[in-house]
Amino acid sequence: MSDEKVIEVKGLTKKYQNLTAVNNLDLNVYKGDVFGFLGPNGAGKSTTIRMLLTLIKPTAGDIKIFGKPLYANRNEIMRKIGAIVEKPDFYMYLSAFKNIELLGGLYGVDTSKKRLMEILDTVGLAHRHKSKVKTFSHGMKQRLGIAQALLHDPELIILDEPTTGLDPQGMKEIRELIIMLSKEKGKTVFLSSHILREVELITDRMIIINKGTTQIEGKVSELLNAEKITVTFELESSDSVENVIAESSWGNKLKAREKNEFIFDVGAEDIPAMNSFFVEKGVNVSAIIPKRSLEEYFLKITSGGAV
Amino acid sequence: MINLIGFELSKLFRKWRTYIGFLAIGVLVPIVQIVLHYEGDRFVNMALRSVQQSFMFDGNLLNGYLIGYLILQALIIHIPFLIVLVGGDILAGEATSGTYRMLLIRPVSRFKIITSKFIAGIIYTNALLAFLAFMSLIMSLIIFGSGELIVFENILYIFATDDVFWRFGMAYGYAALSMSTVFALSFLFSSLVENAIGPIVATMAIIIIFAILSALNFDALKVIRPYLFTNYIADWRLFFRDPVEIKEVINSGVVLVGHIVGLYAITLYLFIKKDILS
Numbered sequence: 001m002s003d004e005k006v007i008e009v010k011g012l013t014k015k016y017q018n019l020t021a022v023n024n025l026d027l028n029v030y031k032g033d034v035f036g037f038l039g040p041n042g043a044g045k046s047t048t049i050r051m052l053l054t055l056i057k058p059t060a061g062d063i064k065i066f067g068k069p070l071y072a073n074r075n076e077i078m079r080k081i082g083a084i085v086e087k088p089d090f091y092m093y094l095s096a097f098k099n100i101e102l103l104g105g106l107y108g109v110d111t112s113k114k115r116l117m118e119i120l121d122t123v124g125l126a127h128r129h130k131s132k133v134k135t136f137s138h139g140m141k142q143r144l145g146i147a148q149a150l151l152h153d154p155e156l157i158i159l160d161e162p163t164t165g166l167d168p169q170g171m172k173e174i175r176e177l178i179i180m181l182s183k184e185k186g187k188t189v190f191l192s193s194h195i196l197r198e199v200e201l202i203t204d205r206m207i208i209i210n211k212g213t214t215q216i217e218g219k220v221s222e223l224l225n226a227e228k229i230t231v232t233f234e235l236e237s238s239d240s241v242e243n244v245i246a247e248s249s250w251g252n253k254l255k256a257r258e259k260n261e262f263i264f265d266v267g268a269e270d271i272p273a274m275n276s277f278f279v280e281k282g283v284n285v286s287a288i289i290p291k292r293s294l295e296e297y298f299l300k301i302t303s304g305g306a307v
Numbered sequence: 308m309i310n311l312i313g314f315e316l317s318k319l320f321r322k323w324r325t326y327i328g329f330l331a332i333g334v335l336v337p338i339v340q341i342v343l344h345y346e347g348d349r350f351v352n353m354a355l356r357s358v359q360q361s362f363m364f365d366g367n368l369l370n371g372y373l374i375g376y377l378i379l380q381a382l383i384i385h386i387p388f389l390i391v392l393v394g395g396d397i398l399a400g401e402a403t404s405g406t407y408r409m410l411l412i413r414p415v416s417r418f419k420i421i422t423s424k425f426i427a428g429i430i431y432t433n434a435l436l437a438f439l440a441f442m443s444l445i446m447s448l449i450i451f452g453s454g455e456l457i458v459f460e461n462i463l464y465i466f467a468t469d470d471v472f473w474r475f476g477m478a479y480g481y482a483a484l485s486m487s488t489v490f491a492l493s494f495l496f497s498s499l500v501e502n503a504i505g506p507i508v509a510t511m512a513i514i515i516i517f518a519i520l521s522a523l524n525f526d527a528l529k530v531i532r533p534y535l536f537t538n539y540i541a542d543w544r545l546f547f548r549d550p551v552e553i554k555e556v557i558n559s560g561v562v563l564v565g566h567i568v569g570l571y572a573i574t575l576y577l578f579i580k581k582d583i584l585s
Contacts, residue, residue: 055407055408057582074414078412083412089404089406089408089409090409091404098321103413106310106413
């Protein structure tokens with residue numbers, strides 16, 4: 001990741017009469033970033049993406065892409081962006097090949113059969129290039145959506161929930177494709193997703209928004225490290241165990257108990273010491289289940305927890 | 308821009324609904340021609356009954372020109388239905404299918420996109436009229452041969468064989484202008500909604516209401532009649548009078564062109580300001 005800003009958004013606001021969809025949003029995406037854009041449904045993610053792609057006009061705020069004001073340099077900027085906005089929709093009565101041939105023609109790029117077949121091959125659709133899109137499954141349309149986004153070899157790729165509706169294998173393939181685009185081809189990727197595990201696996205930096213406002217922004221690794229985790233110890237279930245815990249320094253870390261599962265709010269570094277403690281006290285430990293994911297963090301923040 | 312128009316035409320002519328108009332004309336016109344082949348003389352005699360006592364008619368009266376004229380007169384009323392089927396869908400169809408998003412994130416301005424769609428729609432409209440001209444006039448001339456054209460509209464006009472073809476050319480040109488106005492209206496409605504049914508119904512409703520208002524012979528309606536574009540749609544008939552009232556033709560033509568330009572400008576303004584939420 002470099003210090004060069006690819007997307008720079010300041011005070012972005014979109015109001016619809018009484019509804020504020022996006023409120024004073026700031027965000028920065030740097031060259032080479034895989035940037036995660038998170039938020040629950042209705043948080044304003046799609047509205048923001050539509051503003052970045054000039055589909056919706058902001059009520060207020062500035063958007064710069066590649067260092068230039070978006071609206072004053074729209075066509076020049078859009079030439080360097082590939083995108084999927086929500087679900088990819090195509091001309092259903094045309095073949096996959098014809099769809100990307102026509103869309104590619106709007107960029108004035110090479111739309112030779114060889115080149116288009118290469119693109120279709122990248123997303124695993126070369127064998128179905130003659131099929132009309134109306135015969136495609138949702139996953140195939142998603143892959144064709146990626147193909148049309150890559151047609152003109154863009155520098156910035158904006159993907160709005162690209163794995164929605166895909167099976168696990170399809171999700172994995174899209175994840176691998178995004179990682180390949182970033183690592184091998186040096187693309188900057190702006191990824192909106194509600195599948196938080198996916199964002200955790202792919203992105204370098206992220207922002208979480210809720211009700212149109214920024215909740216938190218930063219490097220994924222730093223944000224995760226800042227969080228305490230919950231650890232569930234499955235112990236032999238007896239009242240004496242609870243007493244043992246209560247009398248120890250771990251007592252005040254006990255968050256909840258459900259039958260033989262004891263859930264602690266601790267740091268990852270505490271797990272070995274806790275395990276030793278239970279062994280010393282002669283308590284049988286049948287399982288240790290740490291939970292530390294962006295999902296818990298995300299749920300905590302979006303449900304009105306600590307910010 | 309030429310690429311964009313090609314792009315739009317390519318999409319347009321790959322949709323089955325684009326061919327409904329061609330299919331309808333391709334079926335209807337031959338039916339009318341077959342019927343007139345067998346019953347045409349009876350029809351001509353009936354039409355000229357009132358003047359046959361005063362004049363004697365000789366020659367091929369049931370010729371390609373007369374049949375072309377009759378078909379144009381009969382079908383031009385219904386052509387707007389076929390035009391709005393495509394015009395109502397040309398923008399709303401993109402909203403319905405979600406392809407607006409795909410289209411409008413390309414490095415092409417909305418002005419160019421709207422203009423190319425508009426031009427593609429006008430090309431379709433003119434292609435349909437050209438097909439009607441081919442089927443109704445050229446085919447009729449091939450089947451029934453040429454001859455003088457008799458037109459009976461309050462006054463009986465008899466046009467010499469070599470004085471007819473240009474009139475048809477101008478009449479079809481004017482009809483294309485009329486139908487382009489219908490297309491422009493459906494195009495405007497198509498930009499406002501996300502389903503093609505609404506623009507189709509709304510355009511036809513306006514044409515029917517305006518046509519009724521144009522036809523009702525009340526003094527109170529005379530004031531508004533000049534402002535109803537439907538009042539000028541059938542003025543292709545002016546080319547089948549002698550002499551042709553050029554001033555009236557130009558006046559009607561200017562009103563229609565004004566409507567086309569105005570409706571396009573409103574559509575463009577609304578579309579450029581539009582938030583794409585589909």
